[in-house]
Amino acid sequence: MLKKRLRKIPSGVGAGIVAFWLFVAYILPIFVDLDPLATFPVERLSPPSAEFLLGTDQFGRSMLDRIAAGARISLEVGAFTTILAAAIGITIGLIGGYVKYLGGLLMRVTDGLMAFPGALFAIVLVAVFGQGFLQIVFALTVTFVPTFARITYGEVLALQGAGYVRNAVSVGCTTPRVIVRHILPNLIPSLIVQATFVCATAIIVEASLGFIGAGLAPPDPSWGVMVSEGQAFMRVAWWVLVFPCLAIASLIFGLCLLGDKISDRVEGRGAKTGAETAEGVVS
Amino acid sequence: MGSNIFAYSIRRIVAGVPVVLIVVFLTFALTYLTPGDAAVYLAGDDATPEQVQEVRSSLGLDRPFLEQFLTWLVGLFSGNLGNSLVLPQTVGEALLIRAEPTIMLALFAQVIAVALAVPLGVLAGKFYGGRFDRAVNVFAVAGIAVPPFVVGIGLILLLSVVLALFPATGYVRLEDGLLGSLGSLVMPAIALGLAQAAFIVRITRSTMKEVFSSDFILAATMRGFSEKRIVLKHVVRAGIGPTISAIGVSFATLINGAIVVEIVFNIPGLGRLLTSAVESRDVPILQGLLLVITVAYVLLNILTDVVQAAVNPKVSF
Numbered sequence: 001m002l003k004k005r006l007r008k009i010p011s012g013v014g015a016g017i018v019a020f021w022l023f024v025a026y027i028l029p030i031f032v033d034l035d036p037l038a039t040f041p042v043e044r045l046s047p048p049s050a051e052f053l054l055g056t057d058q059f060g061r062s063m064l065d066r067i068a069a070g071a072r073i074s075l076e077v078g079a080f081t082t083i084l085a086a087a088i089g090i091t092i093g094l095i096g097g098y099v100k101y102l103g104g105l106l107m108r109v110t111d112g113l114m115a116f117p118g119a120l121f122a123i124v125l126v127a128v129f130g131q132g133f134l135q136i137v138f139a140l141t142v143t144f145v146p147t148f149a150r151i152t153y154g155e156v157l158a159l160q161g162a163g164y165v166r167n168a169v170s171v172g173c174t175t176p177r178v179i180v181r182h183i184l185p186n187l188i189p190s191l192i193v194q195a196t197f198v199c200a201t202a203i204i205v206e207a208s209l210g211f212i213g214a215g216l217a218p219p220d221p222s223w224g225v226m227v228s229e230g231q232a233f234m235r236v237a238w239w240v241l242v243f244p245c246l247a248i249a250s251l252i253f254g255l256c257l258l259g260d261k262i263s264d265r266v267e268g269r270g271a272k273t274g275a276e277t278a279e280g281v282v283s
Numbered sequence: 284m285g286s287n288i289f290a291y292s293i294r295r296i297v298a299g300v301p302v303v304l305i306v307v308f309l310t311f312a313l314t315y316l317t318p319g320d321a322a323v324y325l326a327g328d329d330a331t332p333e334q335v336q337e338v339r340s341s342l343g344l345d346r347p348f349l350e351q352f353l354t355w356l357v358g359l360f361s362g363n364l365g366n367s368l369v370l371p372q373t374v375g376e377a378l379l380i381r382a383e384p385t386i387m388l389a390l391f392a393q394v395i396a397v398a399l400a401v402p403l404g405v406l407a408g409k410f411y412g413g414r415f416d417r418a419v420n421v422f423a424v425a426g427i428a429v430p431p432f433v434v435g436i437g438l439i440l441l442l443s444v445v446l447a448l449f450p451a452t453g454y455v456r457l458e459d460g461l462l463g464s465l466g467s468l469v470m471p472a473i474a475l476g477l478a479q480a481a482f483i484v485r486i487t488r489s490t491m492k493e494v495f496s497s498d499f500i501l502a503a504t505m506r507g508f509s510e511k512r513i514v515l516k517h518v519v520r521a522g523i524g525p526t527i528s529a530i531g532v533s534f535a536t537l538i539n540g541a542i543v544v545e546i547v548f549n550i551p552g553l554g555r556l557l558t559s560a561v562e563s564r565d566v567p568i569l570q571g572l573l574l575v576i577t578v579a580y581v582l583l584n585i586l587t588d589v590v591q592a593a594v595n596p597k598v599s600f
Contacts, residue, residue, distance in 0.1 A: 112305025116577050119539035120557075124569045127561040128313055204430045208539075211432050212546045212554070214561040231436065231547075235444055242440075245433045253428035260424065 017254025089148025404487025426481020531587025
């Protein structure tokens with residue numbers, strides 16, 4: 001009883017934080033004119049004030065505007081990566097489970113891809129393909145496809161033996177129908193849990209890439225880039241460094257809480273917790 | 284029993300071979316994905332197409348894909364990872380020089396992580412659902428949520444800017460004394476160790492909770508064993524398996540984290556090598572880094588499985 005109530009609070013906090021960042025990234029710009037690149041040279045490194053709520057950076061750019069634009073980058077990297085990686089990964093997992101002669105080969109390649117430590121692999125891919133938004137999403141997608149492929153493949157193999165699936169086959173359901181009506185619905189809980197953690201990890205990796213200078217480059221307002229730029233000024237202008245750090249930490253914290261909550265909900269339905277799956281592979 | 288474990292180890296190693304081969308192949312294939320090859324880079328900006336072609340054939344880059352792959356593979360087996368496009372050293376030498384700080388940092392951080400996570404996880408499992416357990420849980424989520432480079436910056440702000448306890452950045456090499464070297468790594472190792480601890484403690488906590496509520500612990504309590512003996516001899520031994528594999532699996536996050544944390548604290552390790560290679564598009568260095576770290580990771584996973592099998596009599600092999 002108490003445990004149930006305790007679980008309810010963090011879910012609200014997690015969802016609330018994520019909703020807050022969605023608001024900052026997409027709703028706020030509708031009402032307020034935000035420009036992450038506009039410079040006010042006279043106002044360089046000015047502390048938080050009524051005019052600049054979060055202060056300005058070394059070029060006199062508004063930190064608030066840059067953080068809002070950075071939220072957009074983070075959320076979009078997370079969302080696109082997750083959607084693409086899930087779509088491709090699920091397809092590979094299904095093919096692996098259904099087309100026997102291809103399955104073995106596909107899953108071996110997946111094993112190989114999975115052996116690469118996530119962030120390192122993404123960094124190398126971005127270095128090879130170039131440091132743009134699309135390249136980063138592509139690199140992260142390649143990194144996370146195996147995660148989804150593995151889960152799907154495992155569940156497909158398990159479900160093929162399940163009574164109701166064998167029944168469906170025996171009454172003459174076509175393979176596509178079995179997949180769409182009987183297999184996929186059972187995959188959804190574990191895939192949603194996985195998706196939250198892949199999204200969080202993708203955002204962390206993008207920020208890390210920007211921070212070490214291997215991802216988006218200045219003047220793009222990626223949070224990682226902002227932290228890296230702010231480090232030089234930490235003794236004179238804490239706000240340039242602290243606000244992007246808080247932004248990253250809070251968004252990921254929110255996503256993790258949300259993921260934990262979802263995984264609690266679907267627990268016992270065969271879903272692995274995020275900690276066991278996503279974190280081991282990644283970042 | 285001993286020979287069983289030996290046979291199991293051999294089986295695990297054999298099973299790892301195809302994975303390593305695929306890793307090697309994928310790493311090699313990266314060269315083919317690069318826009319513009321090494322020849323264009325080496326020939327310089329104002330080289331004529333003929334000159335570029337000359338460099339290309341001298342490097343063997345005009346040979347068929349499979350032939351190049353085999354040449355590279357033969358080189359690998361004799362320990363030759365190729366030449367850097369930019370640095371004066373070979374890839375192998377460059378990696379060796381930069382490996383020390385990274386390995387020191389990773390080991391130090393992992394020691395901190397295990398020393399922190401195992402006791403916390405056992406106690407949280409013992410008092411599951413209580414106040415202490417909830418505090419550990421918050422730490423676990425926060426530790427995963429806040430990336431190590433942000434923790435690192437927080438530590439610099441707190442310990443060197445505000446309190447002036449530690450020098451903010453830099454690394455003392457091992458040959459100048461172990462203590463000095465470790466001293467220069469205290470902050471980076473804490474930054475990295477906290478994230479690792481957060482990951483490990485989640486696993487320890489949930490397995491220990493199961494063990495504490497199992498019948499044989501109840502039986503041991505009823506027989507009147509002291510609490511200390513029960514925890515140390517029975518609970519930890521029965522529940523340490525998943526923690527061991529968590530420590531092994533977390534090597535991937537450890538290396539990734541070390542690379543980024545090195546940049547925060549300006550440590551001249553593999554992370555620096557990586558970022559400078561990214562900047563100059565030094566693909567051989569990138570390949571070497573990726574290959575060496577990944578193969579080390581695969582081997583470590585095998586080792587983890589073997590250790591786990593040795594510790595836990597329940598693992599069948």
